[in-house]
Amino acid sequence: xxxxxxxxxxxxxxxxxxxxxxxxxxxxxxxxxxxxxxxxxxxxxxxxxxxxxxxxxxxxxxxxxxxxxxxxxxxxxxxxxxxxxxxxxxxxxxxxxxxxxxxxxxxxxxxxxxxxxxxxxxxxxxxxxxxxxxxxxxxxxxxxxxxxxxxxxxxxxxxxxxxxxxxxxxxxxxxxxxxxxxxxxxxxxxxxxxxxxxxxxxxxxxxxxxxxxxxxxxxxxxxxxxxxxxxxxxxxxxxxxxxxxxxxxxxxxxxxxxxxxxxxxxxxxxxxxxxxxxxxxxxxxxxxxxxxxxxxxxxxxxxxxxxxxxxxxxxxxxxxxxxxxxxxx
Numbered sequence: 001x002x003x004x005x006x007x008x009x010x011x012x013x014x015x016x017x018x019x020x021x022x023x024x025x026x027x028x029x030x031x032x033x034x035x036x037x038x039x040x041x042x043x044x045x046x047x048x049x050x051x052x053x054x055x056x057x058x059x060x061x062x063x064x065x066x067x068x069x070x071x072x073x074x075x076x077x078x079x080x081x082x083x084x085x086x087x088x089x090x091x092x093x094x095x096x097x098x099x100x101x102x103x104x105x106x107x108x109x110x111x112x113x114x115x116x117x118x119x120x121x122x123x124x125x126x127x128x129x130x131x132x133x134x135x136x137x138x139x140x141x142x143x144x145x146x147x148x149x150x151x152x153x154x155x156x157x158x159x160x161x162x163x164x165x166x167x168x169x170x171x172x173x174x175x176x177x178x179x180x181x182x183x184x185x186x187x188x189x190x191x192x193x194x195x196x197x198x199x200x201x202x203x204x205x206x207x208x209x210x211x212x213x214x215x216x217x218x219x220x221x222x223x224x225x226x227x228x229x230x231x232x233x234x235x236x237x238x239x240x241x242x243x244x245x246x247x248x249x250x251x252x253x254x255x256x257x258x259x260x261x262x263x264x265x266x267x268x269x270x271x272x273x274x275x276x277x278x279x280x281x282x283x284x285x286x287x288x289x290x291x292x293x294x295x296x297x298x299x300x301x302x303x304x305x306x307x308x309x310x311x312x313x314x315x316x317x318x319x320x321x322x323x324x325x326x327x328x329x
Contacts, residue, residue, distance in 0.1 A: 003086060008213065016052075023292065024108065034256075036057065039057070039058065042090070042092075043055075043092075046060075046083075046086065047082050047083065047085075047086050049062060049079040049082055049083070050075045050078060050079055051064035051076060051079045052064070052066060052067060052149045052297075053061055054257065057134060059132070059133060060083075060134060062076065062079050062080075062083075064076055064079075069110075069113065069305075070102070070117075072173055073115055073116050073117060076101065076115070076117045077116075077117050077118045077119070078155050080117060080118070081119070082122055084119060084120060094119075096119075096124075096261075097144070099119075099124055099125075100124060100125050100127040101114075101115040101117040101124045101125070101126050101127070102115070102126065102127050102128065102130045102139075103115050103128075103139065104129040104137070104139060104140070104141055105139065105140070106140050111139065114147060116128040117317065124243065129145050133191075133192050134191070135190075135194065135195075136149055142198065142200060143195040143198050143200060143308070144200045144203070144236040145192070146194065146195065147200045147204055148197075148203060150188065150203075151203050151204050151207055152202055153186060153187060154187060154188055154204060154207040154208070154211075155207060156196055157183045157184055157187065158184065158207060158210050158211055158214070159180055160178055160183065160209055161176070161180060161214050162214060164179055165214050165215075173215070174281070176214065176215045177215055177231070177232070177233075180211045180212070180214070180215050180231075180233075181233070184208065184211040185211075185233070185236075185239070187206070188204055188208055189236075189239060189240065189243060192239070192240045192244075192246045193240070193246075193248075193279055195246065196237070196240030196241070196243070197240070197244075197269045197277035197282055198238070198277065200294070201240075203237070205236065208236055209224045210225055210280060212227035212228065212230070212231045212233065213227065213315055216231050220231060229309070234301055234302070234305055236304070238301045238305055240302065241286055241300075241301060242300060242301035244279065244283050244286055245283065245286045245287055245300060246296075247279075247283065248262070248279075248283025248284065248286065248287050252318070256320075261278060261280060262283070262284075286300075312326040313316045
């Protein structure tokens with residue numbers, strides 16, 4: 001983005017001193033509270049495109065679905081030309097190094113086929129596993145590569161958690177619980193409604209169990225099913241379901257980014273692989289399972305967990321001695 005603005009910056013000296021004026025030729029002041037508002041106003045008149053547009057801050061994605069490869073290439077290329085004219089008119093610059101094309105489908109015979117999207121007489125680079133808003137995508141949306149990368153990130157955080165629980169001076173239980181919720185679970189559950197029903201979640205399950213063992217002081221031989229009860233933290237599967245319900249209810253509100261997708265597919269017969277468990281049908285299923293739509297997602301997960309514990313008296317006895325820690329909705 002190239003937006004020429006002039007602004008002054010107040011120094012935190014306590015004497016109301018101000019720096020000299022600086023002319024910004026790229027974007028808006030870093031960290032300014034007005035920056036998001038100003039940018040949204042500036043691009044509020046984005047032109048109409050054939051493809052659907054999805055934007056978050058300065059990250060813009062366009063998507064077009066068709067059964068013919070040439071039709072996809074043509075639609076995206078035409079939309080890129082339209083957006084290119086808009087950017088040039090309003091003195092905005094496209095980051096060509098970060099702009100890539102990708103494709104999602106389940107036709108293994110065409111697994112190596114690449115899109116040919118043109119922009120300014122050049123073909124945009126094709127990326128089979130692009131990273132968008134912190135989530136690594138792949139052709140068939142298995143999220144395996146994303147979860148592999150997430151496992152590595154969690155492993156480094158587990159190492160820090162072990163330092164906090166050192167045998168020489170280790171932190172208290174409350175501190176360790178807070179640390180694991182902030183450092184491990186919050187990271188592990190980023191965008192969980194998208195991938196939490198995927199079979200590849202088993203890649204991060206051992207890492208999460210390691211964090212629970214550190215918090216509880218359990219040995220490695222402790223059954224993984226008992227670790228959430230001992231730690232007083234909802235199981236990862238239930239936390240993911242609660243997050244799915246929360247996002248699904250938000251998407252039911254008109255104006256939400258996912259509202260059209262949720263309502264368009266409501267009641268429709270859509271073919272999906274059983275292993276994918278996509279967000280829309282899953283959220284509709286979970287919402288229908290919660291009898292009262294006014295109940296919060298965390299409360300629903302608590303009810304499900306309580307029902308599971310009642311079926312297992314051994315775990316229930318452990319729970320009476322352990323505080324329950326749920327994540328905020």
